[in-house]
Amino acid sequence: MFGARCLLRALRSCSSAPCPRHRPAARVSVRGALGIQSANGERVKVQGWIRSVRSQKEVLFLHVNDGSSLESLQVVADSSFDSRELAFGSSVEVQGQLVKSPSKKQNVELKAEKIEVVGNCDAKAFPVKYKERHPLEYLRQYPHLRCRTNVLGSVLRVRSEATAAIHSFFKDSGFVHIHTPVITSNDCEGAGELFQVEPSSKIKVPEENFFNIPVFLTVSGQLHLEVMSGAFTQVFTFGPTFRAENSQSRRHLAEFYMVEAEISFLESLQDLMQVMENLFKTTAMTVLSNCPKDVELCHKFIAPGQKIRTYAKKQLSSVAAVDLLVPGVGELFGGSLREERYHFLEQRLARLGLTEAYQWYLDLRRFGSVPHGGFGMGFERYLQCILGIDNIKDVIPFPRFTHSCLL
Amino acid sequence: MFGARCLLRALRSCSSAPCPRHRPAARVSVRGALGIQSANGERVKVQGWIRSVRSQKEVLFLHVNDGSSLESLQVVADSSFDSRELAFGSSVEVQGQLVKSPSKKQNVELKAEKIEVVGNCDAKAFPVKYKERHPLEYLRQYPHLRCRTNVLGSVLRVRSEATAAIHSFFKDSGFVHIHTPVITSNDCEGAGELFQVEPSSKIKVPEENFFNIPVFLTVSGQLHLEVMSGAFTQVFTFGPTFRAENSQSRRHLAEFYMVEAEISFLESLQDLMQVMENLFKTTAMTVLSNCPKDVELCHKFIAPGQKIRTYAKKQLSSVAAVDLLVPGVGELFGGSLREERYHFLEQRLARLGLTEAYQWYLDLRRFGSVPHGGFGMGFERYLQCILGIDNIKDVIPFPRFTHSCLL
Numbered sequence: 001m002f003g004a005r006c007l008l009r010a011l012r013s014c015s016s017a018p019c020p021r022h023r024p025a026a027r028v029s030v031r032g033a034l035g036i037q038s039a040n041g042e043r044v045k046v047q048g049w050i051r052s053v054r055s056q057k058e059v060l061f062l063h064v065n066d067g068s069s070l071e072s073l074q075v076v077a078d079s080s081f082d083s084r085e086l087a088f089g090s091s092v093e094v095q096g097q098l099v100k101s102p103s104k105k106q107n108v109e110l111k112a113e114k115i116e117v118v119g120n121c122d123a124k125a126f127p128v129k130y131k132e133r134h135p136l137e138y139l140r141q142y143p144h145l146r147c148r149t150n151v152l153g154s155v156l157r158v159r160s161e162a163t164a165a166i167h168s169f170f171k172d173s174g175f176v177h178i179h180t181p182v183i184t185s186n187d188c189e190g191a192g193e194l195f196q197v198e199p200s201s202k203i204k205v206p207e208e209n210f211f212n213i214p215v216f217l218t219v220s221g222q223l224h225l226e227v228m229s230g231a232f233t234q235v236f237t238f239g240p241t242f243r244a245e246n247s248q249s250r251r252h253l254a255e256f257y258m259v260e261a262e263i264s265f266l267e268s269l270q271d272l273m274q275v276m277e278n279l280f281k282t283t284a285m286t287v288l289s290n291c292p293k294d295v296e297l298c299h300k301f302i303a304p305g306q307k308i309r310t311y312a313k314k315q316l317s318s319v320a321a322v323d324l325l326v327p328g329v330g331e332l333f334g335g336s337l338r339e340e341r342y343h344f345l346e347q348r349l350a351r352l353g354l355t356e357a358y359q360w361y362l363d364l365r366r367f368g369s370v371p372h373g374g375f376g377m378g379f380e381r382y383l384q385c386i387l388g389i390d391n392i393k394d395v396i397p398f399p400r401f402t403h404s405c406l407l
Numbered sequence: 408m409f410g411a412r413c414l415l416r417a418l419r420s421c422s423s424a425p426c427p428r429h430r431p432a433a434r435v436s437v438r439g440a441l442g443i444q445s446a447n448g449e450r451v452k453v454q455g456w457i458r459s460v461r462s463q464k465e466v467l468f469l470h471v472n473d474g475s476s477l478e479s480l481q482v483v484a485d486s487s488f489d490s491r492e493l494a495f496g497s498s499v500e501v502q503g504q505l506v507k508s509p510s511k512k513q514n515v516e517l518k519a520e521k522i523e524v525v526g527n528c529d530a531k532a533f534p535v536k537y538k539e540r541h542p543l544e545y546l547r548q549y550p551h552l553r554c555r556t557n558v559l560g561s562v563l564r565v566r567s568e569a570t571a572a573i574h575s576f577f578k579d580s581g582f583v584h585i586h587t588p589v590i591t592s593n594d595c596e597g598a599g600e601l602f603q604v605e606p607s608s609k610i611k612v613p614e615e616n617f618f619n620i621p622v623f624l625t626v627s628g629q630l631h632l633e634v635m636s637g638a639f640t641q642v643f644t645f646g647p648t649f650r651a652e653n654s655q656s657r658r659h660l661a662e663f664y665m666v667e668a669e670i671s672f673l674e675s676l677q678d679l680m681q682v683m684e685n686l687f688k689t690t691a692m693t694v695l696s697n698c699p700k701d702v703e704l705c706h707k708f709i710a711p712g713q714k715i716r717t718y719a720k721k722q723l724s725s726v727a728a729v730d731l732l733v734p735g736v737g738e739l740f741g742g743s744l745r746e747e748r749y750h751f752l753e754q755r756l757a758r759l760g761l762t763e764a765y766q767w768y769l770d771l772r773r774f775g776s777v778p779h780g781g782f783g784m785g786f787e788r789y790l791q792c793i794l795g796i797d798n799i800k801d802v803i804p805f806p807r808f809t810h811s812c813l814l
Binding site: 047 | 436440454457473474490496497498500525526527528529532533552555556559560563564566567569570571574575578586587588589590591592593601602603605607611617620622631634635637641647649653659661664671672723747767768770771772773774778803805807809811812813814
């Protein structure tokens with residue numbers, strides 16, 4: 001529950017007490033415990049799941065992991081603690097003293113005074129087996145349990161770090177965050193690959209249609225961001241987008257995440273590409289510096305020696321646009337300067353019979369229009385890129401694709 | 408584009424140059440310009456929209472806003488610059504010198520050397536009128552333009568700040584962020600109020616159903632977070648949730664945002680309530696300190712003298728649960744300790760005929776189960792609470808509710 005700093009604070013008040021042994025042990029996360037530079041018998045309580053058990057003549061070694069880091073904490077106990085219940089996958093609470101470890105493998109270990117099994121693990125039925133490296137395809141069958149393996153643990157911690165880093169990057173660069181809507185009545189863009197939304201057949205709504213008009217799951221927040229860039233100059237969104245694509249390929253999901261940005265008063269495609277590059281670099285640097293071990297695990301075990309090469313494709317005919325393609329991953333970024341000429345847009349919409357439906361979009365060019373542009377980055381593809389993970393289904397907690405919507 | 412620090416860096420390199428007047432002016436945001444403590448003739452370029460025009464005999468005053476702050480930058484120009492095009496709502500680029508303002512109203516003003524109108528504004532057609540305070544109900548008709556008013560600008564900047572503050576709070580407290588899915592095959596929870604998802608009728612999929620089973624828009628990420636709390640101990644999600652509620656009340660939306668957290672090894676409801684309280688307080692403090700003017704505007708103009716009283720309701724019969732109700736807003740928080748007894752859950756699911764569909768949920772109690780609990784906070788209600796905004800439709804960029812899905 002607490003990191004190293006909290007622990008130190010807790011211990012500080014402890015040390016001035018007359019009888020520290022009778023005080024309750026400070027609760028500490030595995031990451032917090034491992035972060036202590038010179039352990040000196042501090043009494044702590046650690047809670048987590050057993051990742052390995054090794055029983056020797058007089059001593060029992062456990063490794064306890066609570067998901068706060070890839071590394072587990074080594075617990076050293078008297079062999080009298082040994083029991084059948086202390087098995088791989090069981091949840092435990094361990095109280096004891098943090099001490100310097102004699103082994104080179106870790107700085108710190110926990111000398112157990114009390115070990116309590118909180119929940120047993122039925123090892124035979126548990127699909128994750130002790131000391132086995134399961135293929136990612138196998139783990140995909142168990143979306144409710146695969147997060148307990150090292151590799152999915154690392155991937156999802158990196159995903160969480162990258163999410164935070166993306167929010168920070170845009171905030172530090174002066175962008176306003178906008179929640180663009182998931183349900184939308186715009187349908188011109190993804191035409192062939194939309195999901196439609198209706199109240200469940202269980203509901204009896206007097207009207208034929210809940211929203212009066214057909215509505216769909218968003219394929220992009222671009223149009224809504226264009227609205228907002230006309231007020232806040234620089235805006236971004238980071239949310240789910242959808243494609244009813246009938247594809248089982250390792251590159252496609254029906255529900256995936258996009259980072260999208262829109263910038264007013266944009267002067268050139270180069271300025272846009274600079275933001276894309278800064279986003280990619282800053283986020284990757286933060287992830288690499290905050291969870292190097294997690295990234296290393298992915299690189300080492302999954303895609304040995306993978307090198308990222310990228311291709312940028314630029315079009316400068318009627319529309320200035322750029323796509324960034326990564327071999328093996330697909331389109332990572334797509335960006336463009338938007339059409340701002342009112343009459344040009346008006347004619348195009350008229351030809352498509354969409355003038356009435358998109359009058360609001362024309363309005364943006366009537367009331368203080370500005371040159372603007374933006375881009376989208378596929379978040380799962382970004383993760384594949386920095387982690388070297390081959391299949392997009394392995395970088396999202398609960399993948400949705402044709403014929404599959406588990407949980 | 409750049410904040411005060413960037414500007415200073417740009418100016419620093421400028422000052423050593425032999426002929427600063429011929430260098431391109433540094434681009435600066437309104438917020439960046441206003442943040443300069445002692446302006447001294449720095450040459451800058453500001454881009455934004457005209458919020459007011461005042462023409463005197465020999466001098467022209469403009470207020471330019473770019474959405475980076477509630478306050479606009481005062482531009483002072485020779486009356487020779489006066490033109491019909493310099494009107495409310497037009498977009499402009501102004502170059503000139505930042506100087507100390509003689510007025511007490513602002514520290515800094517921009518002495519214009521060059522003013523360029525980027526895009527005109529058709530004042531007659533523009534639904535936002537100069538110097539008028541439009542009722543929020545009126546503005547709701549124009550979701551593509553209302554963000555250009557002071558009040559919606561402030562609300563959406565606060566929303567963006569609060570979003571960042573929530574992510575920071577959980578990260579700093581050691582929680583892992585999880586993107587829980589929007590499309591789900593779980594349907595037991597919201598039973599009567601679900602949206603169903605199907606590929607648009609335009610698509611011809613050979614199969615009757617895209618996912619093989621009926622799927623719905625999520626009503627809560629709780630079950631998916633329970634999965635993840637079994638690996639990472641502390642997890643949270645912050646995303647869209649949906650209710651097909653046939654209500655036009657000022658308290659309900661069909662699409663709204665929830666902050667949800669789940670914590671393993673939780674010892675009591677009190678511990679859970681402590682996290683809820685910390686989340687509320689920390690986030691509110693950050694928002695108040697980062698955008699005090701925006702919050703003040705909402706308080707002053709919208710809900711004079713509103714005071715927040717809260718009621719906490721606790722149930723401790725079969726389930727330990729707590730709801731936090733705010734008068735005028737509704738349920739802000741709902742939290743509980745989760746049922747962890749395998750046989751109890753098994754019986755309940757069997758009675759509902761759901762044993763097969765929820766075997767995965769039972770599994771969580773078979774493999775290293777731990778006591779755990781969590782809560783959800785309605786994000787729009789949270790914003791209503793801290794801003795004193797009466798109608799939930801005014802704190803979300805694009806509200807969706809019965810009979811309305813604009814844009």
